[in-house]
Amino acid sequence: MGRIYIEDLDKHIGKEVTIHGWVYNKRSSGKIKFIIVRDGTGLLQCIMVKATLPEEVFETFGKLTQESSLKVTGTVKEEPRAPGGFELEVKDVGIIHIAHDYPITPKEHGVEFLMDRRHLWLRSTRQHAIMRVRHQIIKSIREYFDSNGFVLIDSPILTPNAVEGTTTLFETEYFDLGKAFLTQSGQLYGEAAAMAHGKIYCFGPTFRAEKSKTRRHLTEFWMVEPEVAFNDLNDNMDLAEDFLEYIVSSTLKHKSNELETLERDTTYLEKVKKPLPRITYDEAVGILKDKGIDFEWGGDLGGTDETVISEQFDKPVMVHRYPAQVKAFYMKRDPDNDKLALALDVLAPEGYGEIIGGSQREDDYDTLVERIKEHNLPMEPFEWYLDLRKYGSVPHAGFGLGIERTVSWICGLDHVRETAPFARMIYRNTP
Amino acid sequence: MGRIYIEDLDKHIGKEVTIHGWVYNKRSSGKIKFIIVRDGTGLLQCIMVKATLPEEVFETFGKLTQESSLKVTGTVKEEPRAPGGFELEVKDVGIIHIAHDYPITPKEHGVEFLMDRRHLWLRSTRQHAIMRVRHQIIKSIREYFDSNGFVLIDSPILTPNAVEGTTTLFETEYFDLGKAFLTQSGQLYGEAAAMAHGKIYCFGPTFRAEKSKTRRHLTEFWMVEPEVAFNDLNDNMDLAEDFLEYIVSSTLKHKSNELETLERDTTYLEKVKKPLPRITYDEAVGILKDKGIDFEWGGDLGGTDETVISEQFDKPVMVHRYPAQVKAFYMKRDPDNDKLALALDVLAPEGYGEIIGGSQREDDYDTLVERIKEHNLPMEPFEWYLDLRKYGSVPHAGFGLGIERTVSWICGLDHVRETAPFARMIYRNTP
Numbered sequence: 001m002g003r004i005y006i007e008d009l010d011k012h013i014g015k016e017v018t019i020h021g022w023v024y025n026k027r028s029s030g031k032i033k034f035i036i037v038r039d040g041t042g043l044l045q046c047i048m049v050k051a052t053l054p055e056e057v058f059e060t061f062g063k064l065t066q067e068s069s070l071k072v073t074g075t076v077k078e079e080p081r082a083p084g085g086f087e088l089e090v091k092d093v094g095i096i097h098i099a100h101d102y103p104i105t106p107k108e109h110g111v112e113f114l115m116d117r118r119h120l121w122l123r124s125t126r127q128h129a130i131m132r133v134r135h136q137i138i139k140s141i142r143e144y145f146d147s148n149g150f151v152l153i154d155s156p157i158l159t160p161n162a163v164e165g166t167t168t169l170f171e172t173e174y175f176d177l178g179k180a181f182l183t184q185s186g187q188l189y190g191e192a193a194a195m196a197h198g199k200i201y202c203f204g205p206t207f208r209a210e211k212s213k214t215r216r217h218l219t220e221f222w223m224v225e226p227e228v229a230f231n232d233l234n235d236n237m238d239l240a241e242d243f244l245e246y247i248v249s250s251t252l253k254h255k256s257n258e259l260e261t262l263e264r265d266t267t268y269l270e271k272v273k274k275p276l277p278r279i280t281y282d283e284a285v286g287i288l289k290d291k292g293i294d295f296e297w298g299g300d301l302g303g304t305d306e307t308v309i310s311e312q313f314d315k316p317v318m319v320h321r322y323p324a325q326v327k328a329f330y331m332k333r334d335p336d337n338d339k340l341a342l343a344l345d346v347l348a349p350e351g352y353g354e355i356i357g358g359s360q361r362e363d364d365y366d367t368l369v370e371r372i373k374e375h376n377l378p379m380e381p382f383e384w385y386l387d388l389r390k391y392g393s394v395p396h397a398g399f400g401l402g403i404e405r406t407v408s409w410i411c412g413l414d415h416v417r418e419t420a421p422f423a424r425m426i427y428r429n430t431p
Numbered sequence: 432m433g434r435i436y437i438e439d440l441d442k443h444i445g446k447e448v449t450i451h452g453w454v455y456n457k458r459s460s461g462k463i464k465f466i467i468v469r470d471g472t473g474l475l476q477c478i479m480v481k482a483t484l485p486e487e488v489f490e491t492f493g494k495l496t497q498e499s500s501l502k503v504t505g506t507v508k509e510e511p512r513a514p515g516g517f518e519l520e521v522k523d524v525g526i527i528h529i530a531h532d533y534p535i536t537p538k539e540h541g542v543e544f545l546m547d548r549r550h551l552w553l554r555s556t557r558q559h560a561i562m563r564v565r566h567q568i569i570k571s572i573r574e575y576f577d578s579n580g581f582v583l584i585d586s587p588i589l590t591p592n593a594v595e596g597t598t599t600l601f602e603t604e605y606f607d608l609g610k611a612f613l614t615q616s617g618q619l620y621g622e623a624a625a626m627a628h629g630k631i632y633c634f635g636p637t638f639r640a641e642k643s644k645t646r647r648h649l650t651e652f653w654m655v656e657p658e659v660a661f662n663d664l665n666d667n668m669d670l671a672e673d674f675l676e677y678i679v680s681s682t683l684k685h686k687s688n689e690l691e692t693l694e695r696d697t698t699y700l701e702k703v704k705k706p707l708p709r710i711t712y713d714e715a716v717g718i719l720k721d722k723g724i725d726f727e728w729g730g731d732l733g734g735t736d737e738t739v740i741s742e743q744f745d746k747p748v749m750v751h752r753y754p755a756q757v758k759a760f761y762m763k764r765d766p767d768n769d770k771l772a773l774a775l776d777v778l779a780p781e782g783y784g785e786i787i788g789g790s791q792r793e794d795d796y797d798t799l800v801e802r803i804k805e806h807n808l809p810m811e812p813f814e815w816y817l818d819l820r821k822y823g824s825v826p827h828a829g830f831g832l833g834i835e836r837t838v839s840w841i842c843g844l845d846h847v848r849e850t851a852p853f854a855r856m857i858y859r860n861t862p
Contacts, residue, residue, distance in 0.1 A: 023823075040628040097824040100822075117815075119815045120623075122623060122628075134583075135577075139577055152569060152570070154565075154851065154852060157613075157636050158638075159860070171603060174601075175642070176858075180860050192550035192551075192862075195471075196471060196558070196562070197559065198470050198471025204635065205585070220587060220588055384548075387548075387550060387551060391530040392453045392530045393500060394500045394527055426606050427606070429587075429605050430815075431591075
């Protein structure tokens, strides 16, 4: 396991090392040749000087094509002008495999061409940086919850009931038990677990068979969903802002190189600090009206509405207390106004829209039964969920944060398709 | 967010605190009443002394039933004999919700009864401990890879092809693209990503629509799959043993209380230290023959065979170089014996069977094409996978570790159904 990687070269200055990698690029300047090698952790400029090398080693340069794999041995030198700050004075080159006609060249390619070759496109500097930022975001999320006493609960993917209709659900035959459906949220399961562990989070893939062909929709996406017993809407907002501050600042701290590669202007990201602005839905509607937008109280905020509202703030904005009629049956109503649900959405700045949706949950048995009836939902599949209001019911609240939208926002991307290793959309499930 | 939890009471000795939780148990001894409260982080004995309490507070004791929710305020005292080492001298009790006829009582219940009430069963001490151990195992796995330079790659759940037949696959309609299938492994995608990042791991739910009704099978289970460019079979074994040592020792270190609750004898777990024994399949067959088992060279090891082999060792044993005929098409053959695949299985001690399966992968284009044909598999769905052997192919290897079997082993459980929050089996997909 003693292999040396490019990102660790600062520990090997002046020493002879062997790097295993691929040819990212090469260029020639008379009797000096340059191979830029990538090994997955970084780029390294390797210098071949004709006068210092046996002829057969120097001549391997001519055989190397883009993405050919090789072992290159040489001495590590500090070189501030080189990518990564180091270069290698080559002593030997061992070709492992010569690539022929690598399809992704430095020229511009269309997105569909690249998505068809996603298994190779991942090697490009930009995609490489995005995946590393994605990893950091996920790591920061888990760190946040793990270090704050939350217990991880992996809610099931295969769920037995299409409780809110089947139109946006993927379904599969489940042995002799009829159909099963791919989960859209772990929340209901998370609520059960919060009564066992106090503070929990679910974190896994979720699915929407939505026929939405927008830059913000994937059919398969990861979602993290904390749920906390005894939290009310205010506690939920406190948690959301503390959490967002942590994951954004932690990503800025650890992935500044990658964000630079992505040419991300981090001005707005650096402002993601507590407290975040909190406005009611009523106030949000007021903003829309001030801006001359024809918006009627009672409707849900659309993408454009969200952009207009978020543009009034230089930080993510928390919008709370939505009309109950546009929100889910399980949300608790505002005790001061029964028309409002104790819902919370967080809108990212710079037009990235909703990244968090959550609420305080209805904790009264009879009220929840009433809501299920009002929404014309079947009672039987909710019996276990109602049990949570029968046996030591407590106030509780939680939210969900979509990973791909968050990666898109933090990386400053135009489309979520680049945020997942192999994105799934209505018109794509390959490779 | 200033709520005080039972696990943090050591910071509040002698102070007045309010704990939010549920009645786990209660008992009475004349003018002293005891409520055992659970809050998800621990158990706390709360003492109500008649002489020191207003009558209406003292009388709430009579109303409290198992799993009723409450707030209890009092002074924290050290008490080595109490669960957790502290007790609370009660000053006030606020009832939040009285539970009626909580179905899970201290008496013994049948497993099906409990699985039907999994949303409540999670509150029981034993299930609570298992979920916390599961969380620690997952946390340790991620820590291991994150701190060793691996990049997390979330491979897709919805995959386009049923490349090895549909009999053990869950399938779903995917818009106009025909059928999609729930992944059985992220490995092929992980191989692509390893060529981009050098060292990666996939970690997510995987699915097997197997009609196996055993104590070791779930239809939905989590799997972590590292894949490393330039690793061979020996490197793969080095990685597997280093990884296993880390996750087991880290879980023993951080979850000793939970393992004690589970009455787990940790003698064998404490022995999971490098180096782990490495034996060839041939040697494994030799062990079986020595034990008088009628086993013919060339077959796969069954559950009983695995148990017999693992009983010869007091640590997990790595069995390598299996007959190629019982292993997957993508495994590289042993250059010294073409009948053998460079496969690796790790068998846990104490009869827990296979917890890791992996291999070095075939990295030669022509050979892999040949294997696909030999296995009568269609070529087209593998074109992207073959690309990895066309453009800078390198030796590489990886493995998969099943989370639920690992939890079962580390917790010392009889059946994997208790290792997932809401286990899915052939005859169960509820609640």
